[in-house]
Amino acid sequence: MFKKILIANRGEIACRVIKTARRMGIATVAVYSDADRDALHVEMADEAVHIGPATAAESYLVADKIIAACKQTGAEAVHPGYGFLSERASFCEALEKEGIVFIGPKPKAIMAMGDKIESKKFANAAEVSTVPGYLGVIEDASHAEKIAAEIGYPVMIKASAGGGGKGMRIAWNEAEVRDGFDRARSEAKSSFGDDRVFIEKYVVEPRHIEIQVLADAHGNVVYLGERECSIQRRNQKVAEEAPSPFLDTKTRTAMGEQSVALARAVEYQSAGTVEFIVDRDRNFYFLEMNTRLQVEHPVTELVTGIDLVEQMIRVAAGERLPFAQSDIKLNGWAVESRLYAEDPYRNFLPSIGRLTRYRPPAEGKSASAIVRNDTGVFEGAEISMYYDPMIAKLCTWAPTRLEAIEAMGEALDGFVVDGIEHNVPFLAALMKHPRWREGRLSTGFIAEEYPDGFAPVAPNAGQEALLAAVALSASLIEANRRERFADRLRPPSGASREEWTVRLGDSYVDARLVDGLVTIPFDMDIEIGGKTFNVVTDWRPGDAVWRGNVAGQSVVAQIRPILNGLRLDWQGISLKAKVLTQRHAELERLMPVKLPPDTSKLLLCPMPGLVVSIAVVEGQEVKAGETLAVVEAMKMENVLRAERDLVVSKINAKPGESLAVDAVILEFA
Template identity: 60%
Template sequence: MIKKILIANRGEIACRVIRTAKKMGIKTVAVYSDADANALHVRQADEAIHIGASPSSQSYLDIEKIIAAVKQSNADAVHPGYGFLSENPAFADRLEQEGIILIGPPANAMRAMGDKITSKKLAAGAGVSTVPGHMGLIVDADHAVKIAREIGYPVMIKASAGGGGKGMRIAWNDEEAREGFQASKNEAKSAFGDDRIFIEKFVSEPRHIEIQIMGDKHGDIIYLNERECSIQRRNQKVIEEAPSPFLDEKTRKAMGEQAVALARAVNYHSAGTVEFIVDGKRNFYFLEMNTRLQVEHPITEMITGLDLVELMIRIADGEALPLSQNDVKRNGWALECRLYAEDPYRNFLPSTGRLTRYNPPVATDDNNEVKIRNDGGVYEGGEISIYYDPMISKLVTWGKNRQMAIQAMQEALDSFELEGIGNNLPFLSAVMRQKRFQEGKLTTAYIAEEFPDGFHGVSPTPDEARSFAAIAAFINFKLQERAAMISGTLDNHRRIVKNEWVVSIFDQSFPLVIEVDHAGAKLEFADGEQISLESHWLPGMTICQFSVSDRSNMVVKVDVKGTSIRLRHGGIDAIAHVREPNIAALAALMPKKLPPDTSKMLLCPMPGVITAIFVKKGDEVEVGQPLAIVEAMKMENMLRSEKKSKIGEISVKVGQSLGVDETIMEFE
């Protein structure tokens, strides 16, 4: 049996592999860069070896340094996780040459599936459904109609030299095929000087659904159901679930069998995923095969009861699969939300810095109704670096059905305390609340369609606004009560705290009267509406459950700063001020503080490093002209001029690290 595993990765996946290895009694070796010297995976492993500088090219992607670390630690095997070297056939070859076990698939499978053209040819040869199309050139409109009929409408008419949407038309019938051919041809000639046209199937209402497969070295391969990964942003998965709310048993079986057929075609073993695009009529087409463990593997584990990392280790050690296809279970429903260090209010730009608070919801695995799991690789006080992927953790919930899993996720997101950096928690909460998501009407365009102008938070309903006002009034009363008790003005439990208050929240004022008892409070608003509130919140608590009339079990994050009370729940983020009526009347007369004028400044939109500056003082610049590049978390962000202007002072140099809103340059 394998006795020691070196994990050629970092972050949450390294911690994930360590967890299973410990369960199996296997020693683990972590590798780390300069930036990860104090990382969680380094703390959790039995041994840790430094492999280089912070940039991944000088550490986690350096094959020779990984090999040297394996030899230094006398590890038997390497688990590459995902990303970095996990699908690198050259790395697999080097391990084989050195007699080191790779906990992953063979190099030939990586090569075959890593090339898009080769993989599609192999898929077609293995009987896997691929996107129909005619890659030859279309001669004229009649030819376009003929090919379109053969493929089946709708079709996508594309310019061979196309890009940016130019020379592209969708045709749903013969007439549109004729018109689209000529329009695409004319547009392509004008835009690219090349009017060659081809046609392929247009996949309407596209969903991204993938099949998890697992194979051993004895020729047995099974599929472990599917995962729905349609909710994506910039082709980056954000929310996944298993099973898919869209597939029926017939389609699921067909997709699974085709995934297994493809794996057999390349003599595959270990964990792998075959990805498909599925249209609104459940027609499915091969996209690609990922020859590694997927980020979203926990939801498959939750519905099957299997430990995929353990299976990978046992298969690498030569063991046969312990189950057949008929043994694969599908129990309940699981959701995964990816928590990213990115600011949803700033177009999801990366965020770096220190986690001043990191308190995930308590994991549960013994509840028959719901389960919670958080796969993380960080800790409170730890640093989120600019060098690597922005993922903080993966929050997973399981329920007996989809509705229960969603409800569990809503409560888990509300209970997740994450402070110090921008993060997408409020965005994830917002999606969970949406009717379209709850109905399972998902496509790969979901985020673009539901948030066309970006994410700006969740606006409360009138009832929610009143509930938040009631919670703020209750918290304020408890704070006032404590202050009175400290000052000695409470006598024999007789309150002298006033009962009449005005809550300012959501640009509204809520005059009310509050009566507090041991279980909560009763509130009456100026319009006569009465609300009962139950809670055991006490000063100092940062998170608590509130039951407001019929809105039971609202998990609310509470942050008291001075005279303001910040409340967060379900993607709603509000600042409340609770004042006595006479003070509230005066506050209403106060002018609002205007934000500073930054129109003549170029500010850094995210924490990052200036990698290029294209202008100098005195230059005249036009609208859209490149000014500088900021790089963070493997993302290069070009900053351009928004208006015609003249460059004034430049405050930074190439190579300088900046925080959010630091000045890069000024305009005259």
């Protein structure tokens, strides 16, 4: 077994590999760029080596620097994680020349399966079911249009060397093929250094289901069930689960056996994933094989009890798999939510900045569930514009799917992240979405259910009453604390006023205290709308999470002080709350509403990013839907289009310029 390994990656996956290596008694080496000097993976590793500037192209993607770090520290093997160099055969070969072990498959398998075009050719030869498409070299946008017409719309344009949704576009007509071809090539070149793309038929109402395989150097290959990854946005996975609620035993077995056959055909070693598109009739089509560890691997680990990173290390060290296919059992259900630094209320645009507060839910096993949080950040860390926007991968396990979803919902409600925008509210709302809970999924789920983007969930009457009770309890506890500090010689009087009004957003909820004293723990009956709610909590002022019981229901909600009130976040609901006397509420209803400033004649930068191009000139008339500018942030190009017919009066930005959020790019007449 290895004595020391180097992790050629960063963030949560580097931390995750370090945890397993530490448990195995293996020393670890981290590498870091200028931007990651104070990163968590650097702190966790036994040693750390600086490898260059912040941009990945000058640090994490430079194979020579990784090899030099191995020589400097005496690392015997390299775990690549995912992304960066994980599927680059030339890196694997370079390591082998230096006598350093690559913890992953051999170059032959990487070359055969890591390239999407070549993998499809190989799969066709191996009689694996594949999606109809064109696998040759596409010369230009006109050639792409011709191919798309022959295949039939809609089509998917994909980067050959891609992954993680980068360099991928769906086109429904000729115009979208031309634009999508250019964007896909540009993103592919930026992210992978390879601008080749291919085109295939886009399966309508598809489900994205993948099979995890493990193989050793002795001819043993097994599959560890499947993961469903159908909840995606811009082809980037958002939530995953294992097993899939859609597959039956027959389909699961067929997909697993095809995956094993494909792995055997390329003499695969290590962990790998065979991805399929599955239609409504459970017909499945091979998409690609990822010759690396997948982001969503924890859900497989939770339902099988197998540490995939450990098996990768053991296989690389020449050991045999310690189990056969008959030993693989799926136990319970696991769900993963990817926490991203992005603003769900602004069409999920990237957000960067410092984590002023980062308080994930406690990990571990409770009576009914397991909570796991794979992360690479900490309170005070900075989310950089240079890398992927992932903050953490929150996972829950339970005996049944609905129990795992409920556990996830509660964990998300208690996941506190401040300082940047993030998608926790969206994920929390997803856990309550009827279609998600019923398992009626497709890769178009987010686009179909949130066609106008995500907005805070509107509470129903019951939810309003519950949140009003939470807000009132917090306000009373704070008032009681102020009273005790103001006059320590006087015992707390408890609730001196019985009638209150709680403003939640634009709604006013009348509440009356029925019975109880304001103490900690708080235990009081509150009457709202003719119904009495018994509220019990040990919340204290300053706590970011309110945990308690409202009318027999367990509640976990986030609570933050704002000017003259509180902000409550619960199950995707986000409301400003004020606790008022009835007279104050009467007067507040008369206050005029302040309107936001008019920005209809401005194109604002929706997130911090780099201006890639400006597509217009001053004085130009543009039509609705036309491209105005392209801004790159966190390795993704974002096309800004005209929302209506306009005339450009002034251009305030230029290509290559870095802009802050809401910086003015264009002005219109």
